[in-house]
Amino acid sequence: MNERTRVLIISPSEIISSGLKAILAHTEFVVEDCLVDVPDSADSDMILIDPVITSYNSVFSFDVPVVAIIHAAYDERSLSQFSEVISIYDRPQAMIRKLRKVVSGASEDDSLQDGRELSPREKEILVCVAKGMLNKEIAYKYNLSIFTVMTHRKNIAAKTGIKSIAGLTAYAILQGLIDIESIK
Amino acid sequence: MAKLDSKSERFLSPSMKMADLINSEPGLLNVVNHCGMTLGFGEDTVEECCLRRGRDPYTFLTLCRLVLFNGYVLSEAEFGRVKIDEVTDYLRSCHDTYKDSWLPVLEEGIGKVLSCRPEAQRKVISEFFGKFRDELKHHFEVEEQKIFPSLYEIGRRGRGTLKLFSEEHGNIGENIQDLINLLLKYIPYGTSDPDVIVLLSHLYSLKRDLAVHSRIEDFLILPLVKGGKNHE
Numbered sequence: 001m002n003e004r005t006r007v008l009i010i011s012p013s014e015i016i017s018s019g020l021k022a023i024l025a026h027t028e029f030v031v032e033d034c035l036v037d038v039p040d041s042a043d044s045d046m047i048l049i050d051p052v053i054t055s056y057n058s059v060f061s062f063d064v065p066v067v068a069i070i071h072a073a074y075d076e077r078s079l080s081q082f083s084e085v086i087s088i089y090d091r092p093q094a095m096i097r098k099l100r101k102v103v104s105g106a107s108e109d110d111s112l113q114d115g116r117e118l119s120p121r122e123k124e125i126l127v128c129v130a131k132g133m134l135n136k137e138i139a140y141k142y143n144l145s146i147f148t149v150m151t152h153r154k155n156i157a158a159k160t161g162i163k164s165i166a167g168l169t170a171y172a173i174l175q176g177l178i179d180i181e182s183i184k
Numbered sequence: 185m186a187k188l189d190s191k192s193e194r195f196l197s198p199s200m201k202m203a204d205l206i207n208s209e210p211g212l213l214n215v216v217n218h219c220g221m222t223l224g225f226g227e228d229t230v231e232e233c234c235l236r237r238g239r240d241p242y243t244f245l246t247l248c249r250l251v252l253f254n255g256y257v258l259s260e261a262e263f264g265r266v267k268i269d270e271v272t273d274y275l276r277s278c279h280d281t282y283k284d285s286w287l288p289v290l291e292e293g294i295g296k297v298l299s300c301r302p303e304a305q306r307k308v309i310s311e312f313f314g315k316f317r318d319e320l321k322h323h324f325e326v327e328e329q330k331i332f333p334s335l336y337e338i339g340r341r342g343r344g345t346l347k348l349f350s351e352e353h354g355n356i357g358e359n360i361q362d363l364i365n366l367l368l369k370y371i372p373y374g375t376s377d378p379d380v381i382v383l384l385s386h387l388y389s390l391k392r393d394l395a396v397h398s399r400i401e402d403f404l405i406l407p408l409v410k411g412g413k414n415h416e
Contacts, residue, residue, distance in 0.1 A: 100255050
């Protein structure tokens with residue numbers, strides 16, 4: 001539920017990086033690295049960045065939420081490209097609350113994909129999951145990449161609202177997709 | 185229902201009447217129960233009710249805030265004043281309530297709801313519930329045997345180490361939501377069945393309470409122990 005969120009701080013100010021690090025120390029946000037400039041790629045779950053070092057209209061190539069850390073008045077339009085804006089004058093609680101909102105917002109986006117009924121392919125994959133097959137085995141059986149199998153599984157969970165394997169098995173039986181005896 | 189808004193989160197005060205507090209936030213009834221307080225508050229204030237039970241009013245109100253305000257972040261000052269022993273008592277009492285009252289009620293409710301369902305449905309749902317119940321009990325056992333004793337130790341001596349809370353919290357929340365969805369979406373009832381509504385209401389309550397329970401462990405206990413801000 002409350003998983004660790006790995007955070008990268010990018011700011012030329014040591015005071016700001018250290019201050020943020022101290023504020024986040026007792027939370028689920030783990031500061032993994034503090035950089036003074038934008039890296040080519042980043043392997044964290046969230047990036048906190050000082051907008052002074054981003055070019056005026058830079059579009060971020062990162063696929064994780066990017067939060068601006070502001071310490072002075074700043075142009076509203078360029079701030080709108082960030083997932084959230086925290087000010088160094090925010091109270092720590094307010095700051096952490098904003099970051100938590102970013103994290104929960106990001107996971108909500110994933111579940112927006114919920115269409116309605118399962119597609120025939122999703123049903124096939126569900127049956128395999130219910131029978132206890134691994135992603136690798138399912139991928140091999142249907143000649144799919146493991147990544148595609150994982151995407152299907154994510155969509156199945158989003159559509160049905162059921163995430164555990166035991167729950168999916170129960171679902172498959174209730175829907176008549178498999179026979180109760182076939183999973184013994 | 186009159187909800188306290190987020191601006192008033194700091195204004196839950198020891199001098200409020202306990203009955204007024206519960207009336208405005210019925211969700212706190214569980215906290216009162218888990219803190220071992222008994223009803224019949226009369227006109228007594230939160231402070232008086234707590235002291236009568238030997239509870240620290242400050243710790244009680246901090247627990248209330250964590251319950252009421254999802255995402256509530258404690259200030260350093262609050263961390264400094266919370267009594268870790270009382271929070272541990274609270275968590276332990278939650279476990280007892282879940283095991284002794286809630287799970288049996290759920291089990292009975294599921295039996296009732298499924299009694300007139302086809303064999304396959306009955307089997308699938310009761311097996312799923314059985315697994316969920318056993319996992320939950322196992323999770324409680326692990327915490328009671330391995331984690332609570334170290335917490336009491338830390339409360340007494342002001343220091344100590346803690347093995348991390350089990351990472352199963354997420355799974356437990358997931359499983360209960362799965363059970364809710366199976367009952368809500370995938371059992372065709374045909375007729376209106378008041379027992380299903382009662383059962384689902386109980387499941388939602390348990391889900392909420394379990395979420396609060398793990399919030400207290402993750403956002404109160406863990407930072408307390410990690411930050412070494414234990415008093416006495």
